[in-house]
Amino acid sequence: LSEKINSKPNLALAQNELSFQFLRKKEYEKALELSLKSVENFKEAGMPFHAMSALINQSNIYIGEKKFGSALKAIGDAMDMSEIEQNRNLYLRLYSQFARICQQMGNYKEAFELLKISNQLQSDFFKDRINMQINEQSAKYDLLIKEQKIRKEKEKNEFRRRQLILLVFITISLFVASIVSLFYFRLKRKGVIRQKLMEAVAETEVQEQKRIARDLHDGLGPVLSAINHYFQAFLDAGSIDKPTIQKKLQKVISSAIDEVSRISQNISPHVLEQFGLVPALNSFIAPLAKNDRLKVSLTSGFTGRFDLKKELTIYRCITELFNNTMKHAGATHISLNITSGDNMLYVTYSDNGKGFNTNMKNPGGMGLYNIRQRIESFGGNVVIESAQNKGTKTRMALPI
Numbered sequence: 531l532s533e534k535i536n537s538k539p540n541l542a543l544a545q546n547e548l549s550f551q552f553l554r555k556k557e558y559e560k561a562l563e564l565s566l567k568s569v570e571n572f573k574e575a576g577m578p579f580h581a582m583s584a585l586i587n588q589s590n591i592y593i594g595e596k597k598f599g600s601a602l603k604a605i606g607d608a609m610d611m612s613e614i615e616q617n618r619n620l621y622l623r624l625y626s627q628f629a630r631i632c633q634q635m636g637n638y639k640e641a642f643e644l645l646k647i648s649n650q651l652q653s654d655f656f657k658d659r660i661n662m663q664i665n666e667q668s669a670k671y672d673l674l675i676k677e678q679k680i681r682k683e684k685e686k687n688e689f690r691r692r693q694l695i696l697l698v699f700i701t702i703s704l705f706v707a708s709i710v711s712l713f714y715f716r717l718k719r720k721g722v723i724r725q726k727l728m729e730a731v732a733e734t735e736v737q738e739q740k741r742i743a744r745d746l747h748d749g750l751g752p753v754l755s756a757i758n759h760y761f762q763a764f765l766d767a768g769s770i771d772k773p774t775i776q777k778k779l780q781k782v783i784s785s786a787i788d789e790v791s792r793i794s795q796n797i798s799p800h801v802l803e804q805f806g807l808v809p810a811l812n813s814f815i816a817p818l819a820k821n822d823r824l825k826v827s828l829t830s831g832f833t834g835r836f837d838l839k840k841e842l843t844i845y846r847c848i849t850e851l852f853n854n855t856m857k858h859a860g861a862t863h864i865s866l867n868i869t870s871g872d873n874m875l876y877v878t879y880s881d882n883g884k885g886f887n888t889n890m891k892n893p894g895g896m897g898l899y900n901i902r903q904r905i906e907s908f909g910g911n912v913v914i915e916s917a918q919n920k921g922t923k924t925r926m927a928l929p930i
Contacts, residue, residue, distance in 0.1 A: 542571035546584045553591055562591045582608040582620055586627050593634060601631045614651075622651040726903055757782050802845055806835045808868065810845055814852070815866075823862065830868040832875065836930035840908055844877065844928055847901045851879045851924060854897050859883020859922065875930045880923040885916040898924075 532541035545568035552561035565588040572581035585608035592601035605628050614621045629644035757779065764775045802810035808830045818826050835841070848866065855861050861883030869876045901924075902912045910928035 538571050538575040539577060542568045542575060542577070542580065542584070545571065546580075546587060549584075549591070550587055553587065553594065556594060558591050558595050562588070562595075565591055578611045579617055579620055582611050582617075582624070585611075586623055589627055589631065593631060598631055598635045602628070605631065618651055622648055625651060754786060757786060799845065802841060803838065806833075807841050807845060808832065810841075811848060811866070811868075814845075814849060818852075824856070824864065825862065826864045826866070828866045828868075832868050832870045834870070836875070840928060840930060843904050843908065844875065844926070847904055847926065848877065848879065850897050850901055855881045855883055855922075859885070861921070870930070873930060875928045877926040877928075878923065879926075880921060882921045885918050885920050885922050887918060888914060888916050901926075 532544055545564045549561045549564035549568060552558075552564065565584060569581050569584045569588065572578070572584055585604045589601040589604040592598070592604060605624055608624055609621075612620070625644050625648035629641040629648060632638070632641035632644060761779060764772060764779055767775050799810050799813070801813045808828075811828060815826050815828055818824060852864065855864055859881050861881035864881045865879070867878040898914060905912050905926055905928055908928055910926065913925040914922065915924075916922040
């Protein structure tokens with residue numbers, strides 16, 4: 531088959547193996563013929579070590595035929611094909627075969643020397659092999675140590691990376707939690723402020739409704755009753771009394787008109803809408819000048835206008851302070867000062883009334899509480915100073 535495919539290496543291997551089998555059967559002629567061909571084919575195939583091994587087999591054939599000279603020549607040809615350093619293991623076999631041939635020839639001394647060389651080669655071969663294995667194991671060990679170091683370094687780096695990721699995650703989580711908490715508390719605080727403002731507005735509305743009802747009942751009610759009384763009297767009177775009753779009726783009707791005007795002014799001060807805060811306050815204070823028991827002074831360095839909602843708020847707060855003083859303080863003097871600067875309106879209200887304890891839970895009652903909530907709803911602030919029998923001073927600041 532090797533001849534058909536023209537494969538020299540396979541053909542040489544087959545010939546050498548077949549030659550060995552004929553040698554075992556002591557068919558030396560056939561064995562030698564195949565051995566010679568295998569050696570040539572190995573040489574042609576560029577396989578010198580295989581050719582040397584085939585020559586050792588060939589020398590065994592010559593030994594079987596007692597042709598010791600040819601056996602020595604075969605070994606010599608094999609040695610000429612390679613240097614000893616190129617294949618010590620093969621040379622070990624060559625010297626061992628050389629010694630065997632010398633022994634067969636009766637040349638025991640030379641056989642002994644050749645065996646010594648063979649044994650030395652075997653010893654060197656095993657030493658080299660052991661050294662090579664030691665070097666291989668040492669290299670493997672060094673590689674293992676390096677791999678362990680690299681693996682440990684990777685594990686350290688991975689651990690540090692995970693720690694860094696965890697730290698970043700915790701930092702981001704804490705930051706997000708802080709932001710969320712901040713927004714939550716701000717929203718909660720805004721909700722509380724909004725709720726308090728709504729309560730203050732509702733309380734103000736209730737108080738305003740009560741005041742309007744009281745004004746209608748106490749002020750306009752009696753006047754209307756008087757008008758009804760005089761009108762009935764006018765209808766029942768004779769022609770002589772009618773002029774007198776008519777004058778009284780006209781006077782009462784004028785009083786009713788004034789009362790309606792006053793109530794309207796308190797509900798929606800048209801002076802404020804048309805002329806501004808200070809004129810509206812002067813209009814509010816003017817009737818109080820008729821009261822001999824209460825002196826009111828208003829000083830103002832502000833003449834401008836600002837947002838109507840804010841004007842109405844500060845107006846309501848000041849009138850509430852006046853009402854508180856007149857109802858509860860027993861004061862004989864009220865001072866009101868209004869200034870402005872840096873886009874802020876500053877109001878200072880003070881009286882010499884009986885004052886109150888500012889350390890109480892709700893000092894000044896709902897009136898002052900509502901004032902504070904109104905001013906703070908527009909970004910302003912209120913400071914109240916008071917003590918028993920030392921009057922009250924209220925400072926308000928409102929951005930305009």
